[in-house]
Amino acid sequence: xxxxxxxxxxxxxxxxxxxxxxxxxxxxxxxxxxxxxxxxxxxxxxxxxxxxxxxxxxxxxxxxxxxxxxxxxxxxxxxxxxxxxxxxxxxxxxxxxxxxxxxxxxxxxxxxxxxxxxxxxxxxxxxxxxxxxxxxxxxxxxxxxxxxxxxxxxxxxxxxxxxxxxxxxxxxxxxxxxxxxxxxxxxxxxxxxxxxxxxxxxxxxxxxxxxxxxxxxxxxxxxxxxxxxxxxxxxxxxxxxxxxxxxxxxxxxxxxxxxxxxxxxxxxxxxxxxxxxxxxx
Amino acid sequence: xxxxxxxxxxxxxxxxxxxxxxxxxxxxxxxxxxxxxxxxxxxxxxxxxxxxxxxxxxxxxxxxxxxxxxxxxxxxxxxxxxxxxxxxxxxxxxxxxxxxxxx
Amino acid sequence: xxxxxxxxxxxxxxxxxxxxxxxxxxxxxxxxxxxxxxxxxxxxxxxxxxxxxxxxxxxxxxxxxxxxxxxxxxxxxxxxxxxxxxxxxxxxxxxxxxxxxxxxxxxxxxxxxxxxxxxxxxxxxxxxxxxxxxxxxxxxxxxxxxxxxxxx
Numbered sequence: 001x002x003x004x005x006x007x008x009x010x011x012x013x014x015x016x017x018x019x020x021x022x023x024x025x026x027x028x029x030x031x032x033x034x035x036x037x038x039x040x041x042x043x044x045x046x047x048x049x050x051x052x053x054x055x056x057x058x059x060x061x062x063x064x065x066x067x068x069x070x071x072x073x074x075x076x077x078x079x080x081x082x083x084x085x086x087x088x089x090x091x092x093x094x095x096x097x098x099x100x101x102x103x104x105x106x107x108x109x110x111x112x113x114x115x116x117x118x119x120x121x122x123x124x125x126x127x128x129x130x131x132x133x134x135x136x137x138x139x140x141x142x143x144x145x146x147x148x149x150x151x152x153x154x155x156x157x158x159x160x161x162x163x164x165x166x167x168x169x170x171x172x173x174x175x176x177x178x179x180x181x182x183x184x185x186x187x188x189x190x191x192x193x194x195x196x197x198x199x200x201x202x203x204x205x206x207x208x209x210x211x212x213x214x215x216x217x218x219x220x221x222x223x224x225x226x227x228x229x230x231x232x233x234x235x236x237x238x239x240x241x242x243x244x245x246x247x248x249x250x251x252x253x254x255x256x257x258x259x260x261x262x263x264x265x266x267x268x269x270x271x272x273x274x275x276x277x278x279x280x281x
Numbered sequence: 282x283x284x285x286x287x288x289x290x291x292x293x294x295x296x297x298x299x300x301x302x303x304x305x306x307x308x309x310x311x312x313x314x315x316x317x318x319x320x321x322x323x324x325x326x327x328x329x330x331x332x333x334x335x336x337x338x339x340x341x342x343x344x345x346x347x348x349x350x351x352x353x354x355x356x357x358x359x360x361x362x363x364x365x366x367x368x369x370x371x372x373x374x375x376x377x378x379x380x381x382x383x384x
Numbered sequence: 385x386x387x388x389x390x391x392x393x394x395x396x397x398x399x400x401x402x403x404x405x406x407x408x409x410x411x412x413x414x415x416x417x418x419x420x421x422x423x424x425x426x427x428x429x430x431x432x433x434x435x436x437x438x439x440x441x442x443x444x445x446x447x448x449x450x451x452x453x454x455x456x457x458x459x460x461x462x463x464x465x466x467x468x469x470x471x472x473x474x475x476x477x478x479x480x481x482x483x484x485x486x487x488x489x490x491x492x493x494x495x496x497x498x499x500x501x502x503x504x505x506x507x508x509x510x511x512x513x514x515x516x517x518x519x520x521x522x523x524x525x526x527x528x529x530x531x532x533x534x535x536x
Binding site: 040043044046047048050051054202227228229230281 | 450452457528531
């Protein structure tokens with residue numbers, strides 16, 4: 001189905017939902033009388049605000065903090081000397097500067113691939129095996145919890161990815177090209193959904209990721225707890241699912257391609273405030 | 282034993298608002314797995330809370346309560362430094378208690 | 385032949401062993417009102433809890449969003465300004481499990497509780513106050529669900 005057809009279906013669905021909501025708001029109700037009926041977008045915003053306090057992501061954040069400080073793996077060591085880009089053990093502020101270039105591994109890394117590096121180097125775990133593990137199981141679920149904890153330590157800070165190194169700038173350019181690359185059986189690209197302002201699928205807003213879409217939006221809203229499946233989603237899983245939705249083959253976990261996409265989105269989001277870990281539909 | 286709960290207790294005057302986030306599947310017993318088999322019901326049935334060891338709350342839940350449940354209630358007569366403990370018990374007999382200090 | 389004391393001791397040990405293995409129903413499980421949680425309507429749930437026919441009342445409040453983006457997690461609350469309330473209940477009319485939660489009210493807590501429920505579809509949500517004088521009062525709010533949240 002073309003993007004336009006999707007939008008038409010989405011608009012029709014929105015109209016169908018908005019109709020009864022308007023009717024309900026106008027019927028005599030215990031709620032105080034309003035000058036005009038609440039739009040469904042307002043209703044959704046209210047719903048999200050009600051969930052913000054008591055985000056189950058807190059449970060994963062707590063688990064991640066325990067894992068950071070727990071001696072584990074064949075080397076029986078903690079992750080407290082892990083260098084996430086701001087020096088060994090510096091967690092606060094690290095999330096809003098990732099992905100970035102790491103001299104010790106000689107590659108661009110995002111939060112999750114860097115966590116796996118630390119689990120390998122400091123704790124002696126098998127990084128390749130972790131990368132192959134399905135999201136939500138085994139050590140992969142620990143990576144998600146750790147990512148949630150690290151992201152939470154940068155809550156409220158503004159994205160400021162470094163672009164000083166030539167590889168960091170290259171990663172941005174690769175990410176841009178990947179973002180606009182059309183392929184797969186539906187001829188989709190990231191840009192198809194995410195390169196225009198004000199686009200939506202059903203009631204789901206699609207942020208424009210070719211620029212800063214605003215505080216707490218897009219790149220600044222992940223990792224997030226998804227209420228629809230009760231799962232904690234990191235950026236790697238979010239990208240994996242985008243590829244699935246486009247009917248693309250799954251990208252490798254922590255691959256150069258996924259890191260480059262993160263670089264592109266993160267640099268575009270410069271100055272946006274992170275609200276991670278967030279809560280999502 | 283389940284994963285730890287997150288408990289926050291904030292006092293304002295005589296009222297202390299307690300917010301609890303519990304880690305639990307809250308499986309209804311209505312769903313089927315991909316093979317078509319019913320996924321057995323697994324949910325918190327009882328919740329209780331105590332202030333400095335004295336019971337202040339008892340609740341009974343059914344499977345309609347959401348996964349990773351959140352609960353908020355207001356305790357009277359607590360002050361900063363007091364201990365709030367929350368306990369849940371599920372239909373498999375599994376149990377968990379966590380504690381927090383009123384701030 | 386064991387003495388009675390020995391028998392009681394070993395049965396206590398067995399009970400403890402079973403309890404720690406999760407096989408022995410904990411004593412307080414008798415308190416879980418199975419028939420109320422099996423009830424298919426507000427009236428039946430009230431009856432199963434020993435209450436009378438529920439009557440709508442402005443003194444009972446139910447809170448929740450007008451529209452839930454996802455029925456998997458819908459924040460709802462029940463409260464009352466009336467004195468003498470024994471229990472506050474939350475029900476989701478169109479759920480397979482209509483009765484969602486029962487809160488016992490004591491002097492130590494305010495008669496006001498919030499939690500989150502799953503809603504399979506748009507439905508009325510009821511907050512019910514069971515009073516010490518036997519009255520059962522309720523308030524109702526319709527919550528629309530854009531995507532059913534029971535994971536099916």
